[in-house]
Amino acid sequence: MASPGAQQLKQLKPLYQHVVNNFVAVLAAPVAVAAAITAARVGPDELLARLHSLRAAHVFLAVFVPAAAATLYLMLRPRSVYLVDYACFRTKPNCRVPFSTFLEHAKLVTFVEGASIDERSVRFMTRLLERSGLGEETCLPPAHHYIPPYRNMEASRAEVELVIFSAIDDLLAKTGINPAAIDILVVNCSLFAPVPSFTDMIIHRYGMRRDVRNVHLSGMGCSAGLISVGLARNLLQVAPRGAHALVVSTETITPNYYVGKERAMLLPNCLFRMGGAALLLSTSRAKARFRLARVVRTLTGAQDSAYRCVFQEEDGEGHRGINLSKDLMTIAGDALKANITAIGPLVLPASEQLLFAMSFIARRVFGGGKFKPYLPDFRTAFEHFCIHAGGRAVIDELQRSLGLSDQDVEASRMALHRFGNTSSSSVWYELAYIEAKGRMRRGDRVWMIGFGSGFKCNSAAWECIAPPRSAEGPWEDSICRYPVDIPEVLKH
Amino acid sequence: MVYEQGEEVLPGAVHGHRLSTVVPSSVTGEVDYPLSDADLAFKLHYLRGVYYYPPGDVTRGITTKVIKDPMFPWLDDYFPVAGRVRRDAADVAAGEGGHPPRPYIKCNDCGVRIVEAKCDRDMAEWLRDEAPGRLSQLCYDKVLGPELFFSPLLYVQITNFKCGGLALGFSWAHLIGDVASAATCFNKWAQILSGKKPEPTVLTPENMPGHSPAGATAPRSVKQVGPIEDHWIVPAGRDMACYSFHVTEPTLKKLQQQAAVATGTFELVAALMWQTVAKIRGGVETVTVVKNDAAARSGRALANEMKVGYVEASGSSPAKADVAELAALLAKGVVDETAAVAAFPGDVLVYGGAHLTLVDMEQVDVYGLEIKGQRPVHVEYGMDGVGEEGAVLVQPDADGRGRTVTAVLPRDEIGSLRAALQDA
Numbered sequence: 001m002a003s004p005g006a007q008q009l010k011q012l013k014p015l016y017q018h019v020v021n022n023f024v025a026v027l028a029a030p031v032a033v034a035a036a037i038t039a040a041r042v043g044p045d046e047l048l049a050r051l052h053s054l055r056a057a058h059v060f061l062a063v064f065v066p067a068a069a070a071t072l073y074l075m076l077r078p079r080s081v082y083l084v085d086y087a088c089f090r091t092k093p094n095c096r097v098p099f100s101t102f103l104e105h106a107k108l109v110t111f112v113e114g115a116s117i118d119e120r121s122v123r124f125m126t127r128l129l130e131r132s133g134l135g136e137e138t139c140l141p142p143a144h145h146y147i148p149p150y151r152n153m154e155a156s157r158a159e160v161e162l163v164i165f166s167a168i169d170d171l172l173a174k175t176g177i178n179p180a181a182i183d184i185l186v187v188n189c190s191l192f193a194p195v196p197s198f199t200d201m202i203i204h205r206y207g208m209r210r211d212v213r214n215v216h217l218s219g220m221g222c223s224a225g226l227i228s229v230g231l232a233r234n235l236l237q238v239a240p241r242g243a244h245a246l247v248v249s250t251e252t253i254t255p256n257y258y259v260g261k262e263r264a265m266l267l268p269n270c271l272f273r274m275g276g277a278a279l280l281l282s283t284s285r286a287k288a289r290f291r292l293a294r295v296v297r298t299l300t301g302a303q304d305s306a307y308r309c310v311f312q313e314e315d316g317e318g319h320r321g322i323n324l325s326k327d328l329m330t331i332a333g334d335a336l337k338a339n340i341t342a343i344g345p346l347v348l349p350a351s352e353q354l355l356f357a358m359s360f361i362a363r364r365v366f367g368g369g370k371f372k373p374y375l376p377d378f379r380t381a382f383e384h385f386c387i388h389a390g391g392r393a394v395i396d397e398l399q400r401s402l403g404l405s406d407q408d409v410e411a412s413r414m415a416l417h418r419f420g421n422t423s424s425s426s427v428w429y430e431l432a433y434i435e436a437k438g439r440m441r442r443g444d445r446v447w448m449i450g451f452g453s454g455f456k457c458n459s460a461a462w463e464c465i466a467p468p469r470s471a472e473g474p475w476e477d478s479i480c481r482y483p484v485d486i487p488e489v490l491k492h
Numbered sequence: 493m494v495y496e497q498g499e500e501v502l503p504g505a506v507h508g509h510r511l512s513t514v515v516p517s518s519v520t521g522e523v524d525y526p527l528s529d530a531d532l533a534f535k536l537h538y539l540r541g542v543y544y545y546p547p548g549d550v551t552r553g554i555t556t557k558v559i560k561d562p563m564f565p566w567l568d569d570y571f572p573v574a575g576r577v578r579r580d581a582a583d584v585a586a587g588e589g590g591h592p593p594r595p596y597i598k599c600n601d602c603g604v605r606i607v608e609a610k611c612d613r614d615m616a617e618w619l620r621d622e623a624p625g626r627l628s629q630l631c632y633d634k635v636l637g638p639e640l641f642f643s644p645l646l647y648v649q650i651t652n653f654k655c656g657g658l659a660l661g662f663s664w665a666h667l668i669g670d671v672a673s674a675a676t677c678f679n680k681w682a683q684i685l686s687g688k689k690p691e692p693t694v695l696t697p698e699n700m701p702g703h704s705p706a707g708a709t710a711p712r713s714v715k716q717v718g719p720i721e722d723h724w725i726v727p728a729g730r731d732m733a734c735y736s737f738h739v740t741e742p743t744l745k746k747l748q749q750q751a752a753v754a755t756g757t758f759e760l761v762a763a764l765m766w767q768t769v770a771k772i773r774g775g776v777e778t779v780t781v782v783k784n785d786a787a788a789r790s791g792r793a794l795a796n797e798m799k800v801g802y803v804e805a806s807g808s809s810p811a812k813a814d815v816a817e818l819a820a821l822l823a824k825g826v827v828d829e830t831a832a833v834a835a836f837p838g839d840v841l842v843y844g845g846a847h848l849t850l851v852d853m854e855q856v857d858v859y860g861l862e863i864k865g866q867r868p869v870h871v872e873y874g875m876d877g878v879g880e881e882g883a884v885l886v887q888p889d890a891d892g893r894g895r896t897v898t899a900v901l902p903r904d905e906i907g908s909l910r911a912a913l914q915d916a
Contacts, residue, residue, distance in 0.1 A: 093564050104602055146511065
């Protein structure tokens with residue numbers, strides 16, 4: 001039970017926040033009042049006389065210098081980047097993989113020549129799936145419905161085309177933009193890098209201009225979606241005014257089914273599912289729905305343990321897969337702390353920053369034991385949180401680290417349940433969930449956090465300008481069933 | 493792709509099998525489908541039905557995707573078919589009786605297996621050959637078990653012939669429904685493919701387990717077999733094969749004329765077969781008769797509601813008797829044992845178990861399976877898990893006037909059967 005002292009502190013907190021956050025106004029108000037009183041006391045005639053005595057040059061400078069400084073500041077400030085709209089790949093029921101089917105296929109693959117997955121591995125995958133937080137509607141590409149799954153280039157390209165073309169078609173319909181009006185094209189897909197690249201596929205299919213600036217990012221992990229947004233923002237600074245950038249985030253599952261028996265490499269099979277998102281960014285505010293406030297990227301790859309944390313390699317028998325190390329959670333926690341330290345000063349209101357600074361000083365002065373490190377309340381900076389749905393453990397860990405409530409992480413948990421881990425596009429499915437639930441209002445701030453191999457932790461902060469105009473989206477058919485209660489262990 | 497490396501392909505054989513799975517498009521939830529006593533009586537049998545579509549523009553447009561896409565909504569209606577067999581852990585009576593717990597279907601959306609295969613022969617040539625055992629090439633010949641919990645209840649094999657013809661082979665576990673239920677189920681899929689909205693499926697089972705006296709002897713129509721664990725097939729001592737042939741309209745007319753009174757076509761054809769097999773084998777005084785009575789069906793989409801009974805040839809041996817006489821017996825002299833068969837607690841072989849089994853498929857609409865308006869040019873239904881005594885299935889023909897007969901007999905009897913039919 002909180003002591004009466006703590007209770008009083010809690011009640012004082014909102015007052016404290018108002019005072020510190022509006023510090024300038026709090027200071028300026030009495031000064032303005034004092035100035036007004038002085039002016040009144042002095043009298044209007046006296047004031048006019050004093051004004052006449054001022055030298056013209058001084059008056060001119062007093063007006064010109066601030067005006068020039070302001071203009072220079074406005075010109076040199078980076079251009080604001082806006083999200084016109086986004087569209088997620090809408091999964092089709094004919095790609096659905098129920099829990100029982102996934103396990104049955106895994107069992108049957110044990111009989112296939114060339115695969116060394118065995119009974120123990122299947123039991124391990126069963127336990128993983130039961131506790132994974134995934135539901136019965138997640139989707140795998142059609143090539144993975146075969147026993148054994150197809151992993152060749154033709155099937156991989158087919159999956160890519162299915163996912164990104166349908167997401168881009170939805171986006172073009174939503175925004176009404178002509179593909180020829182797109183100036184910048186950034187695509188990220190970590191584990192499949194065909195030649196010609198995805199960007200060329202898109203340019204070919206939609207007939208884009210000859211001078212479109214295209215970049216394909218591969219191997220950047222599950223946080224690459226936010227890296228692509230950062231890159232597009234940078235490219236938009238040097239593009240003509242009002243330029244448009246198309247950013248596509250996806251992950252290709254087809255070539256990556258692991259058929260070995262190394263436990264650390266079986267987890268991706270169980271968690272990764274089909275998904276993708278397409279977004280349209282622009283420096284023009286017309287028809288925009290969000291404003292990109294910040295993109296903060298943190299890389300911890302200089303440390304050995306972080307670098308080897310998520311590592312694609314061949315196992316002892318030559319089967320390629322992604323090795324997830326045992327200290328993934330610890331490293332993710334550290335990367336998150338680094339990212340919070342970077343983004344905190346940029347987004348947190350002054351009240352929180354002051355508290356954090358005081359706690360920091362107190363710990364330094366009085367020794368670490370007496371004071372717990374102050375956990376800034378990010379709910380003062382953001383209304384909504386889109387945490388990459390990397391897995392149940394990741395979401396739980398982040399909820400604990402950031403001190404968030406169940407409602408704050410609901411979007412992440414439900415996106416994991418309905419779509420699985422869709423890698424870089426998962427933050428967009430979560431945003432779509434929040435909007436489908438009707439919780440997004442003008443002025444709301446959103447924090448997207450992505451994690452990925454490297455080990456990277458990337459954040460993007462958005463501010464809502466306009467809520468969605470229609471209910472179309474990946475959650476259309478299923479939103480009425482959410483939120484669901486996700487059991488600790490799935491019964492099957 | 494991966495499969496074909498190093499696979500020796502006999503010329504003309506069906507090869508290149510690729511398996512995949514189709515699931516219901518929406519989540520069924522935690523639903524169990526109980527199996528009735530009638531269902532469990534048929535658990536050791538498997539229907540194998542093949543539908544042949546001729547080469548042409550329409551058939552060329554029937555790709556795997558065209559076949560698979562309607563299956564997702566189809567399985568929403570028929571979700572028990574996409575389930576898997578489980579045993580009722582709460583079955584107390586089983587524990588006391590010392591036999592395995594009662595099976596039921598867990599509707600876990602596990603799905604239906606699709607097999608894609610190729611054949612390097614022309615379909616017309618294939619059909620003309622009338623090779624015995626061709627059915628098992630075009631239907632994936634798996635049964636329930638040995639891994640009972642992971643065995644699909646339905647396999648659909650899509651075989652593409654060199655000429656562009658297509659064969660659809662359905663391997664259906666009899667316990668989920670009889671041949672009439674199966675044919676209706678497949679027709680519904682074809683209706684969804686054509687874009688028509690099929691009638692709603694009624695799946696509410698009245699599957700109440702019956703209470704039958706323990707230790708009763710098996711009814712005469714069927715044969716009791718040793719307690720079956722998890723591999724639901726009783727291997728016949730001899731190698732069984734399915735052989736399909738036509739009974740033409742003129743032959744039917746001749747048979748009709750020989751009969752003194754107007755007799756049903758099934759009775760005539762079945763009697764002819766009874767006599768032929770008796771001539772080959774000797775004996776066969778009793779036959780089991782399995783009939784489909786459309787009027788008596790409950791309207792449930794998945795049910796085992798065929799009437800099972802036996803007929804005894806009084807007096808003269810069937811080999812010497814008149815076809816007309818035998819036909820009359822089949823029409824009037826059937827001793828109905830449907831309820832007794834269902835109530836019997838042990839494991840039984842209905843088809844080919846105790847006696848030669850004659851199966852009436854007259855009222856089953858097999859030619860209704862139209863894909864994009866294309867009717868099948870030929871349909872044949874055989875069976876797996878048939879006992880040594882054999883079975884004969886009498887089905888409608890493509891034109892509706894003749895009959896297709898599939899005889900499931902020991903392979904060494906097939907030769908004699910062909911010879912006997914040539915003479916007839």
